[in-house]
Amino acid sequence: GNSVTQMEGPVTLSEEAFLTINCTYTATGYPSLFWYVQYPGEGLQLLLKATKADDKGSNKGFEATYRKETTSFHLEKGSVQVSDSAVYFCAQGGGGGSEKLVFGKGTKLTVNP
Amino acid sequence: GAVVSQHPSWVICKSGTSVKIECRSLDFQATTMFWYRQFPKQSLMLMATSNEGSKATYEQGVEKDKFLINHASLTLSTLTVTSAHPEDSSFYICSATVGVGYEQYFGPGTRLTVT
Numbered sequence: 022g023n024s025v026t027q028m029e030g031p032v033t034l035s036e037e038a039f040l041t042i043n044c045t046y047t048a049t050g051y052p053s054l055f056w057y058v059q060y061p062g063e064g065l066q067l068l069l070k071a072t073k074a075d076d077k078g079s080n081k082g083f084e085a086t087y088r089k090e091t092t093s094f095h096l097e098k099g100s101v102q103v104s105d106s107a108v109y110f111c112a113q114g115g116g117g118g119s120e121k122l123v124f125g126k127g128t129k130l131t132v133n134p
Numbered sequence: 135g136a137v138v139s140q141h142p143s144w145v146i147c148k149s150g151t152s153v154k155i156e157c158r159s160l161d162f163q164a165t166t167m168f169w170y171r172q173f174p175k176q177s178l179m180l181m182a183t184s185n186e187g188s189k190a191t192y193e194q195g196v197e198k199d200k201f202l203i204n205h206a207s208l209t210l211s212t213l214t215v216t217s218a219h220p221e222d223s224s225f226y227i228c229s230a231t232v233g234v235g236y237e238q239y240f241g242p243g244t245r246l247t248v249t
Contacts, residue, residue: 025177057240064138064227064240065178110177118237121168121193124177 023048027111027125034101034132042096042128044085044111052113054078054087054094055122059108068096068109070118101132137161138230140241147218147248155213155244157228163208164230168238169201172225184211218248 027044034040046054053072057065069078074089083098094111108129114122137160147153157167166185170178182198184190184205192198200222202214211230215222225245229238 062242064242065229066240067237070237116234119166119231119234121180121183122178122238123180126175126177 023052023113023123025111025113025123025125027109027128029126030128030130032128032130034130036103036132036134037100038132040096040098040101040105040130042109042111042130044094044096044125046092046094046111046113048092048113051089052115053118054085055112055114055118056083056085056094056096057110057112057124059110059127061107065110067118101130103132103134106130106132136239138164138228138239138241140226140228140244142244143242144245145247147246149219149248150217152214152216153218153246155215155226155228155246157211157213157230157241159209159230159239162230162232162239164211165208165233166231167205167211168229168231169203169211169213170227170229172227172243178227181213215246218246220248222246223248 055070056068058068069080071078071087077086085096108127110127111125112122139158141156169181172178182190182192190203205211227243229240231238
């Protein structure tokens with residue numbers, strides 16, 4: 022079945038450091054790919070998405086590119102801030118996000134000043 | 135906009151009792167709502183998909199008689215855990231979407247502890 026594997030955390034970085042969180046997927050067909058973020062005490066929020074191969078999703082300085090050849094959707098940010106501390110989930114799904122989502126286990130990021 | 139609420143945010147109940155969790159879309163009409171379960175340090179696992187006015191579709195391995203889902207209106211879905219047991223203790227999260235092509239908006243989750 023469809024699955025998502027993302028790097029396990031926790032990840033601890035200093036402010037302004039470069040961030041990469043790896044995510045790979047297995048799927049039949051060509052799903053849409055998503056990164057969700059969960060800040061402490063809040064619900065999951067869509068951070069960015071890509072709906073087809075070679076698409077790049079971007080938001081709030083975060084980027085991820087849909088790589089069909091490597092079945093990957095790695096999340097990157099050039100300079101993290103303390104406010105980026107959260108749990109990040111990679112996910113796949115259909116219908117542009119309106120259909121059921123398959124999530125990775127989540128990666129907790131802590132950014133220290 | 136696009137806010138989804140859940141009530142209660144946490145609940146403790148005794149083994150053998152039932153507990154109801156509400157999921158509401160506050161500022162939009164949700165044709166579809168989803169219920170997920172999250173174990174500590176694990177990913178969210180979809181339990182069921184519910185469409186307004188029709189029976190929920192349960193994922194394989196989810197007991198539909200134990201986890202009753204009702205989607206009575208375009209803004210409300212409920213999950214009832216019947217005859218709860220300690221192994222049902224978990225974090226339950228709902229999401230809602232307007233429809234095909236639109237993203238899911240997630241509620242903040244409900245922590246259920248069964249003693």
